[in-house]
Amino acid sequence: MIRASGRKSKGDAEVRKREGFDSEKILVLPESRIRELSSHPLLRPLFATDIGYFPHAKYHYRERPDGCDAYILMLCVGGAGWIQVGEEKRKEVGKYDVVVLPPGAKHRYGASEDNPWSIYWVHFRGESARDFVDLLPLESHTLQVSGRDAVRLIEWFQPCYELLSRQGYSLAHCLFANQQLQQLLSFLAMQRTPGGDDSSKETVERSIQYMMLHLGSNLSLRQLSEQANLSRSHYSAVFKRVTGASPLHYFTRLKMQQACTYLDLSAWSAKEIGAKLGYGDSLYFSRVFRKEIGMSPTEYRRKMKG
Template identity: 35%
Template sequence: MSTPSSWPLPPESTRFVLPRKMVSQLAEHPLSAQLYPLGIGYYQLARGHAMRREQHDDFLLIYCLEGSGRVAFGPKQKRRIIRAGDVLVLPRGTPHHYWTDQKDPWSIYWIHFDGSHCQDFIDQLDLEPSSPLLSLGIHSRLVADFEALLDTRQARHHLAAYLHSANQLRQLMTHIALLRPLARRQQEDTLDLEKIHSLMQARLHEQLDVETLANTVSLSKYHFIKKYKALTGTTPINHFIQLKIERACHLLDVTNKGIKEIAWAVGYEDAYYFSRMFRKIMGISPSQYRAIRLGRSSYTG
């Protein structure tokens, strides 16, 4: 692991470095070799905390809960401000220097990690090329993910517990990737996705065109579609169809209504067309989907 910080640890903070023997086992085990923790910690109001590494031989993630700090990174030592709600991601080989603000000291979770697929998990976070920071905001569930990892310090030398922590790290990394587009949406002040999606939910039983949706947020159809796709990765109509099919699945699960009735309930007068759209989204027909619920078919059959 990269050299740990020598910052003196006060009673309310935690630092846990995994035993070398356990790290070796995690690096070789098929359930953890792709991604596993090396060290985990929580520093509360860490006045005076700073770290400089010219050689960085693992991966580091820092989640700032309060206060602020600075980071200088890369060969040119570019600088960025770290604020509450920011995640700092420093891949292997990135020289860096980070430090807390003296007047407004940060509270941070941090984790050093390694594994054969670390870079794949980093790539999934979709970092901006010019910055190692993600502005996610404060999320209680993400805090819970870090706390669960910190519980590893109670594991002592039980491999099963450390394998569990390696997979909790997977959960944490994929959770951050899930929160990433949500944070982008919250930062986008010209497109109220919540308003758009609420309208879609209210109109599931009928048809809804792009122009109506665009008018809701006072945009032209062209700019609306462009902004919506940039934020969600899909078109508004495709998302509306997805919502309709999700509703249809729910009705197939909890009611005994016929296919025609369900088609009508989600805005399709033509049951045959509804079945085509259902198969396009789900890969099976509405009847096959219901057969799974009734135990007459398997998930993969």
């Protein structure tokens, strides 16, 4: 449970709260249950150990000189607060900011005295926890989401808490709750990257739409950058920052995805499909398909699906 010490450290202006907060929610799984979860093949990749909600958490403060044994994720849905990790500069946290603190790192955090935050929070561990966090577009341990996206995150937090608090710690309920946690982290991974801006994201989205309309063409980097009204180098950098892939590689992926759809839903030959996607050489089309999909068009078509 997160409870703050009543002792003040030198230089701290915060008053630290000993008791809980009105209408708070808090659940901490027993250590014995955590050991069971960490050994189960379906749960050991990622599982929550603590989860809760602190509304209007005036005087909330937490300090861990030796860090925590789990990742800590907080979503601020109102008010303000701050975090400090190690000897890094203290960072302010506001409405719709998401905070992720790494395990084992000295840290402290607290609510604003004048405008205390309301936060949803979860501690999580697992073999894949770091892999999930590495996907998040964090900048100084935080990222910001829109109000609409914050609502979606809350819709994932609440079932996790309700399942674990009201339905006990059964394997099925823990599994479902942790699937909600995976969805939450995956959704956060799709947020825009640090250093990006909304205009960059919109530029890339328009470029992808342009690609989709020209899957039968062989678009060049020059054509794509001109359509985006950017230099080739700037366009390539923006596109890769937002998508993680180069423009031409992304375009090839779209073509191969469409090739899979044609193979699934039409009787066209691989040669005909390649031609529809701008590949005059059927052998070259097959090589590209195998590289992206991992098998030949013929093998893909024979594979049972659905």
